[in-house]
Amino acid sequence: MKNQKSKIKNQKYNLKIFVLGLVFLLFPFFSFGAMLYLEPSEGEYGLGEHFGIKIRLDTEKECLNVINVGIHFPNDILRVEDINLGDSIINLWVKRPKTEEITEFNQKGEIWFSGGIPGGYCGVIAGDPGQSNVLAEIRFFLPSFLVGEINQEELEIKFLENSEVYLNDGLGTKANLSFKPAKIKISKTKPVTENEWKKIIGGDKNPPEIFEIEMRQDPNIFEGKYYLVFQTTDKETGVDHYEIAEIPPGKDLPNWKKGESPYLLEDQKLESRILVKAIDKAGNSRVVELAAKNPPTQKTVEKKLSFFEKLVFNLKKFYKEIIIIALFVVIILGIIIYFFKRRKKSQNNL
Amino acid sequence: MKLLWKEKAFLIIGFFLTIGNFFIFCEKVFSQVEIPTIVALSVCGDGEVTGYEVCDGTDFAGKNCGTYGYNRGTLLCLNDCSSISTENCWFEKTGGGYGPGGGVPGGSYTPPGQTKLVVYGKAYPDTEVNILKDGKTIAKVNTDSQANFSYQTTDITPGVQSLSFWAQDKFGLKSILFTLTFEVLPNVVTTVRGAYLPPTISLEKNVVKKGEILNIFGQTIPDTNILLFVASPKEIKKELKANEKGEWKDPFDTTSLEDESMHTAKSQFKGIFEGATVVSSYSKFVTFYVGRGKPGEICPGADLNQDGKVNLTDFSILMYYWGTDNKCADQNKNGKVDFPDFSIMMYYWTG
Numbered sequence: 201m202k203n204q205k206s207k208i209k210n211q212k213y214n215l216k217i218f219v220l221g222l223v224f225l226l227f228p229f230f231s232f233g234a235m236l237y238l239e240p241s242e243g244e245y246g247l248g249e250h251f252g253i254k255i256r257l258d259t260e261k262e263c264l265n266v267i268n269v270g271i272h273f274p275n276d277i278l279r280v281e282d283i284n285l286g287d288s289i290i291n292l293w294v295k296r297p298k299t300e301e302i303t304e305f306n307q308k309g310e311i312w313f314s315g316g317i318p319g320g321y322c323g324v325i326a327g328d329p330g331q332s333n334v335l336a337e338i339r340f341f342l343p344s345f346l347v348g349e350i351n352q353e354e355l356e357i358k359f360l361e362n363s364e365v366y367l368n369d370g371l372g373t374k375a376n377l378s379f380k381p382a383k384i385k386i387s388k389t390k391p392v393t394e395n396e397w398k399k400i401i402g403g404d405k406n407p408p409e410i411f412e413i414e415m416r417q418d419p420n421i422f423e424g425k426y427y428l429v430f431q432t433t434d435k436e437t438g439v440d441h442y443e444i445a446e447i448p449p450g451k452d453l454p455n456w457k458k459g460e461s462p463y464l465l466e467d468q469k470l471e472s473r474i475l476v477k478a479i480d481k482a483g484n485s486r487v488v489e490l491a492a493k494n495p496p497t498q499k500t501v502e503k504k505l506s507f508f509e510k511l512v513f514n515l516k517k518f519y520k521e522i523i524i525i526a527l528f529v530v531i532i533l534g535i536i537i538y539f540f541k542r543r544k545k546s547q548n549n550l
Numbered sequence: 551m552k553l554l555w556k557e558k559a560f561l562i563i564g565f566f567l568t569i570g571n572f573f574i575f576c577e578k579v580f581s582q583v584e585i586p587t588i589v590a591l592s593v594c595g596d597g598e599v600t601g602y603e604v605c606d607g608t609d610f611a612g613k614n615c616g617t618y619g620y621n622r623g624t625l626l627c628l629n630d631c632s633s634i635s636t637e638n639c640w641f642e643k644t645g646g647g648y649g650p651g652g653g654v655p656g657g658s659y660t661p662p663g664q665t666k667l668v669v670y671g672k673a674y675p676d677t678e679v680n681i682l683k684d685g686k687t688i689a690k691v692n693t694d695s696q697a698n699f700s701y702q703t704t705d706i707t708p709g710v711q712s713l714s715f716w717a718q719d720k721f722g723l724k725s726i727l728f729t730l731t732f733e734v735l736p737n738v739v740t741t742v743r744g745a746y747l748p749p750t751i752s753l754e755k756n757v758v759k760k761g762e763i764l765n766i767f768g769q770t771i772p773d774t775n776i777l778l779f780v781a782s783p784k785e786i787k788k789e790l791k792a793n794e795k796g797e798w799k800d801p802f803d804t805t806s807l808e809d810e811s812m813h814t815a816k817s818q819f820k821g822i823f824e825g826a827t828v829v830s831s832y833s834k835f836v837t838f839y840v841g842r843g844k845p846g847e848i849c850p851g852a853d854l855n856q857d858g859k860v861n862l863t864d865f866s867i868l869m870y871y872w873g874t875d876n877k878c879a880d881q882n883k884n885g886k887v888d889f890p891d892f893s894i895m896m897y898y899w900t901g
Contacts, residue, residue: 289710294889317896326589366889
């Protein structure tokens with residue numbers, strides 16, 4: 201019995217030393233390569249509290265141009281409230297986390313997003329007042345109804361191991377990458393602080409940046425059909441989604457549809473005006489218009505319209521003339537009535 | 551506690567491994583000591599002299615009118631914190647000392663008030679530099695005969711900004727896209743210095759016989775040195791001089807290169823600017839084949855619609871073919887359009 205105990209003890213020692221040796225051996229490998237980390241890395245939050253965790257990238261002197269990041273969070277306790285892309289260094293999104301996907305994130309306990317930086321990101325510039333290395337900020341909520349249900353005192357928000365970043369080397373080389381998770385402590389007594397995200401949303405009064413819409417046709421894309429290309433950013437809360445409207449001739453009210461670039465046009469005759477609306481997380485929007493490439497002639501418009509539409513169309517087009525004629529008719533009628541009444545009066549007097 | 555011999559041996563090995571690794575670490579760190587491109591950012595209006603600023607707000611870095619031989623008045627901070635004016639300083643005789651009030655005021659300053667961005671950089675002599683914001687072209691500026699350019703705008707939203715630059719040299723060669731990401735603060739002037747584009751590079755031909763001379767050429771900042779790297783099983787490094795027009799050329803002897811294989815070449819410039827030795831980032835890399843021939847490239851340089859530009863349209867095409875095996879969009883030929891292909895596109899981006 202005693203021998204067995206000492207054997208186990210020896211094995212434990214050997215294991216410790218083996219781990220120690222492994223650390224010695226791997227020390228230089230841990231010292232290089234980019235690092236994805238979460239900030240704050242530690243925090244204590246009360247039930248009912250809203251808080252943000254920023255996903256940051258330390259390039260370690262490498263130039264990187266593409267990120268594909270997955271985050272895992274304990275979805276039995278934490279709830280994703282929103283994702284702030286306002287400070288993100290990503291300019292082009294392959295997969296932009298959208299508000300409509302939040303339910304799915306909370307069901308899976310995972311968030312994936314990916315995008316790129318044209319020309320690459322080589323780290324913080326000397327003198328930069330900010331760190332300028334944020335990829336995204338996840339806004340979490342710790343529901344207050346969890347009282348009594350929480351068994352864990354400490355939660356971990358971590359990167360998924362298959363997250364990846366690529367070097368800006370023109371070869372598509374994957375960079376060495378390490379991860380630093382965040383540890384969250386739940387306090388049942390900590391008073392709830394103000395919801396900072398609500399404040400940020402409330403304070404964002406600016407629409408997304410000005411952008412351009414390009415209409416393209418490529419024999420290999422959408423079977424050679426016309427499509428739209430567009431992209432913009434929002435520096436405060438980030439672009440939430442885009443809406444597109446194709447306004448046929450004779451119509452005024454846009455019928456907005458959610459869409460992403462590249463967007464296949466419904467009107468392949470290109471007779472419609474095109475509007476693209478970029479909407480940020482705070483609901484501010486910027487609308488950009490692209491004139492119809494082949495606006496129909498007046499004759500074609502009239503042919504296509506129903507009687508009522510034609511009437512409305514003509515009323516709108518000639519409303520000034522109609523008002524003048526109507527006024528003229530009213531005046532003439534007034535004069536006729538006036539003379540008629542006068543005549544009647546004078547006849548009565550006679 | 552007494553250690554077993556096995557444990558002792560393990561600890562000794564561990565100790566030596568640590569020492570060994572420490573040397574590897576040092577070698578890795580110190581062998582890479584090449585002075586990088588100095589990109590510095592200063593914020594005019596934050597009241598603190600930083601970077602290339604000579605003054606900021608009431609901070610004149612310890613200077614006052616007395617520094618310039620006056621005993622009255624206030625200094626003025628001008629030109630986005632880059633110069634000090636003594637036009638409001640004067641000398642007053644007060645019986646050997648300073649006048650009433652005593653001392654010399656430090657200076658006065660009116661904050662710029664508007665959000666402004668100023669960029670100084672170098673590209674190639676007498677050419678046009680394309681400036682991109684968040685991947686989209688926003689301006690084109692000209693360089694002088696010494697390759698200097700500057701750009702300033704007030705049409706900028708405070709927040710994290712990505713500004714990229716590229717230019718075409720006298721041979722029609724495009725530079726790499728050089729990107730700087732930084733934060734622009736509201737109501738101050740943000741000045742970025744050191745937007746130095748790396749040299750352009752090209753080859754006389756893409757296929758050479760072993761032992762043949764291959765001319766590698768390009769353009770850079772006048773009178774700087776060029777560091778040329780040719781990748782073979784062992785990297786070959788050469789240093790040459792660019793002429794007064796910034797042109798450089800190297801007749802490269804391919805004798806030492808491996809036969810029937812692909813090779814790459816890239817370059818950097820090394821020069822002295824404002825007293826500091828600066829080494830640029832790497833140029834675009836060019837590939838060549840030593841041997842009898844190589845298969846032609848499909849959609850080279852991520853220009854998927856072959857219009858001479860790599861921009862949102864190409865990105866859209868890439869997105870359209872995402873996950874497929876489209877031969878054009880699959881830039882790295884791994885059989886799938888995925889992140890490595892997107893990374894190659896980001897590298898070749900022109901906006």
